Amino acid sequence: MSATAGENRKKIGEVFLSAKDLTREFGSGKNKTMAVDKVSFAFRRGEIISIVGESGSGKTTLAKMVLGLLNPSAGEIFFEGKPRDISSQSKRRLYWQNIQAIFQDPFSTYNIFNKVDEVLMDCIRLQGGGDLSKEEKFERMKDACKFVNLKFEELSNKYPFELSGGQMQRLMIARIFMLKPKLLIADEPTSMIDACSRATILDMLLKLRDEVDMTIVFITHDIGLAYYISDTVYIMEHGIIVEQGTADQAILHPKSDYTKRLLGDVPKIYEPWDLSSA
Numbered sequence: 001m002s003a004t005a006g007e008n009r010k011k012i013g014e015v016f017l018s019a020k021d022l023t024r025e026f027g028s029g030k031n032k033t034m035a036v037d038k039v040s041f042a043f044r045r046g047e048i049i050s051i052v053g054e055s056g057s058g059k060t061t062l063a064k065m066v067l068g069l070l071n072p073s074a075g076e077i078f079f080e081g082k083p084r085d086i087s088s089q090s091k092r093r094l095y096w097q098n099i100q101a102i103f104q105d106p107f108s109t110y111n112i113f114n115k116v117d118e119v120l121m122d123c124i125r126l127q128g129g130g131d132l133s134k135e136e137k138f139e140r141m142k143d144a145c146k147f148v149n150l151k152f153e154e155l156s157n158k159y160p161f162e163l164s165g166g167q168m169q170r171l172m173i174a175r176i177f178m179l180k181p182k183l184l185i186a187d188e189p190t191s192m193i194d195a196c197s198r199a200t201i202l203d204m205l206l207k208l209r210d211e212v213d214m215t216i217v218f219i220t221h222d223i224g225l226a227y228y229i230s231d232t233v234y235i236m237e238h239g240i241i242v243e244q245g246t247a248d249q250a251i252l253h254p255k256s257d258y259t260k261r262l263l264g265d266v267p268k269i270y271e272p273w274d275l276s277s278a
């Protein structure tokens with residue numbers, strides 16, 4: 001991978017989603033797990049944020065609270081400067097208009113009985129384009145496929161299970177391109193695909209941010225991927241943010257032992273290779 005976080009970074013806007021002491025526990029007494037423990041963050045428009053941590057560190061629990069799929073035990077989320085209010089179904093729907101998510105297993109996201117055309121047509125409807133002419137609808141679907149280097153003609157009439165894992169994830173990104181949410185949460189979106197497709201997906205996320213000015217929260221075990229894609233990195237251990245800063249600060253100059261240990265597990269991504277002693 002040639003680019004670095006520094007090269008990827010572009011102008012980042014104001015804070016639009018933040019949290020203060022966000023906490024979620026599961027169980028009680030001896031069986032209590034602090035899945036997320038007093039986490040605070042501030043995400044800006046057009047920023048790519050990675051949340052990095054080992055399995056069980058609380059990344060998905062944090063994402064679910066941000067998505068409004070799980071209630072916090074304590075703490076607060078602020079959206080566009082105000083306390084987030086999703087107390088009724090209509091308020092929740094309004095909030096969800098701003099947010100989309102991509103999960104690890106692309107197959108779980110689709111209704112397998114809906115052909116690709118229908119998946120994309122749904123996005124047009126959600127965007128209020130139900131009344132567009134047939135030609136305009138096709139143009140929009142073709143554009144979205146072009147954005148992710150897929151040919152609409154090759155995909156239309158296919159069922160999701162007839163696509164490869166990489167194609168499925170690209171179709172997911174085509175959907176996001178059509179829906180243009182303000183915030184995208186991508187929870188391990190590349191862990192089920194090969195390294196080559198993985199790099200393509202990361203580059204498409206960067207393109208989404210650049211062209212649509214989206215804020216992207218990228219959740220991963222892989223500190224190398226986080227360095228490649230992020231402006232800002234949060235490192236999580238046992239529900240706690242143990243390190244945060246720009247990709248350069250958090251990964252090239254880590255303060256916490258945990259980050260140093262995570263870095264020790266991957267080949268050095270930032271030092272030139274020294275082959276003189278080999």
Ligand SMILES: Nc1ncnc2c1ncn2[C@@H]1O[C@H](COP(=O)(O)OP(=O)(O)OP(=O)(O)O)[C@@H](O)[C@H]1O
Pocket residue numbers: 026027033034035053054055056057058059060061062221
């Ligand atoms: N619904 C639940 N009920 C009870 N415990 C849960 C629940 N969801 C998560 N946990 C616990 O909370 C902790 C954090 O889980 P979480 O899924 O957020 O981790 P993660 O960082 O996303 O892990 P992974 O990298 O494996 O996806 C774990 O100890 C998990 O067992």
Ligand SMILES: [Mg+2]
Pocket residue numbers: 059060061187
């Ligand atoms: Mg998870």
